[in-house]
Amino acid sequence: MNGRTIATAALAQFKKVRVAYLRLRGQTPDTVAEQRVVDGTSWDEFCDTLKSAGAAIVFPGTPTDPLTQAEGYRYLSRLTRAGLEAFVEYADPRAPVLRRMIHETAKMGSDNPDNHYLNATVDGTLDYRITGTRGTVDYLGFGTQEGNYGEGGQMPTTGYVEAADLEIGPDGRFELIVSATAHDGNWLPMTPATGLLIVRQTFADRTAEVPADLTIELLAGSAPPEPLTPAQLDAGLGKASLLVAGASMLFAKWARDFAQHTNELPMFDPERSTKAGGDPNIIYYHSYWRLGPDEALIIESEIPECDGWNFQLDNHWLESLDYRYHTIHVNKHTAKYREDGSVRIVVAHRDPVLPNWIDTTGHDCGAMTFRWIRAATHPQPRTRVVSTAELAQLD
Template identity: 90%
Template sequence: MDGRTIATAALGQFKKARVAYLKLRGQTPDSVAEQRVAAGTSWDEFCDTLKSAGAAIVFPGTPSDPLTQAEGYRYLSRLTRAGLEAFVEYADPRAPVLRRMIHETAKMGSDNPDNHYLNATIDGALDYRITGTRGTVDYLGFGTQEGNYGEGGQMPTTGYVEAADLDIGPDGRFELVLSATEREGNWLPMTSGTGLLIVRQTFADRATEIPAELHIELLDGSASPAPLTSAQLDAGLGKASLLVAGASMLFAKWARDFQKHTNELPMFDPERSTKAGGDPNIIYYHSYWRLGPDEALVIESEVPECDGWNFQLDNHWLESLDYRYHPIHVNKHTATYRPDGSVRIVVTHRDPGLPNWIDTTGHDCGAMTFRWIRAAAHPQPHTRVVAVSELSRLD
């Protein structure tokens, strides 16, 4: 260990000892936070946790090819950006803002390419109102979650309501109240532990549908954010870094576990999905795929009566592949169906000239997800790996 490392370690121990000493002297949490920020402890711990998050990139089962590794470190940078925005810039539940945490360049947990996600930090002890217009997006759902991202991987749903269940005016406008106590009219339940609002807008056809326009405020009037305090920054940096370390490790473990049934699509435990913040109206089939240069993954399924369904391809880090420029997913609206109403999806490295082609975009492996949304039944998608040369001979 060199002198600089020893000095750095000693400084870190001194800062921790200093904080402990202040606590023993009866300092308040605010004064302790002020000392931590002023001493650089908050920043040092933030950086140390970010550094430790690199363990996810070398987690057992992680491919070592250059593309996967490069995307892994980009993934950590994306999580860092998302965490800082969520917990430092937009963390005040008294001045809530609906914003996109997950989008085209910040992805997590097999994000749905058909979704336009909105999030807001809220507090179950307060009451809120959402106002706006319904738009024409195919599906619009509002969910309150316990806790928040980066707080242990568990975010059980505390309330859920869909636009189809709301009273919406002829002009498309509506109001929705969020509170822990029941209200007349459009109401979204919360509990004392609620900390997050997730709005899911699911497109059938992004090219033609209009998303909802939404605004959230405190029922007694949203306030401008108060001046930043040391306590807020200290907590925000801590939560942001824990999101990076926690989410990356959680989904690294998922990716490892999914490899146990590579190129298959078993149903994912619905209870586990909901606790992690998944939509309670969706049944998920999470798995892993791996294909050689001349191999194709063929997925076939009956299609039940449902509000929607889709299939998507992800990289190893459970980030959806780049749907802005490549056909990496297919849904109920965009799919071509077989004469009997079933669907066949073909995953290959090059376009085989067949319907419902999914592009691997230069990847050899990764995660994948199939969803049934409010389906009357949940048929098991069947998978098989065949040579690309055999695709033209499929019935």
């Protein structure tokens, strides 16, 4: 049992003891929450936890240049927005909504620029139905996970299914049952501990593909949510602030660890990835990059038989760089291939007029990720740093 597991178990035991103590005093968790909201304790603790999250911005080894620091504090503000939407606005599992928690202006954990993420808060003891149209997006996957982004630190997958495995009508319509008990037809498993549903839509060509159009509802029928309770607000503010503090520190540590193999691309432990909520069908290569003003990073690899692959550049906070306005990633569809079918990617500060250029967008360091999606084999990408003058000598 690791330290994180021990801490989580201790917290659960503390909550049980606290509830028993409150009952002995004639109080309930609901009445305590009412008092905390009325006297401002809930808000004070929310603000205090947000303030403490600033520790991630000055974590040992973090770059102190103005750009990285500015992006760091923006990162905290983005996590705050995402946390409040997830745990205050859309936290009721009896009124689920598929919505984008991670997108162009809210990012974490080396978010995939090719992905259109949808999340919904669910309860593993309830049954749900997803309905909609398949669209033409290259890859569509549905996963359930234990816990959520605001508690714990590990989010093991409790069920996964891909569109390729579903029965879909000729008009592209389908329905998918999400439940802890087995169901005939299209079924996405949960466990009683499941708390989160994630839909990943991966584009090969965003300019031409149509995303799936999806809705989720309780199988027994959805009803308007009950009015907000103090207990819901108290819990929601706590989870939102823990997301900001926990996620920012977790990925600050990842960045520190990745920097130990700067400008290389070692395979990331698949088991660790899945426990953190990664797609179980993907093999990741997480690392760090750092380039001087006149340096470039060359990445070369054979391409195996696979559903897809991509490479992306992130900032220090493991946020994908701004793919709305800059070319910061390349994938199976957009890449230019060499005659032997291999690929060469060039990360450089300025356009070298070479295929597969990745723009650093004014950064001199950050994280990076290479992914193989359902690949038959997993070739090791090769890397080397060269001077920008040497780029002209590449064939």
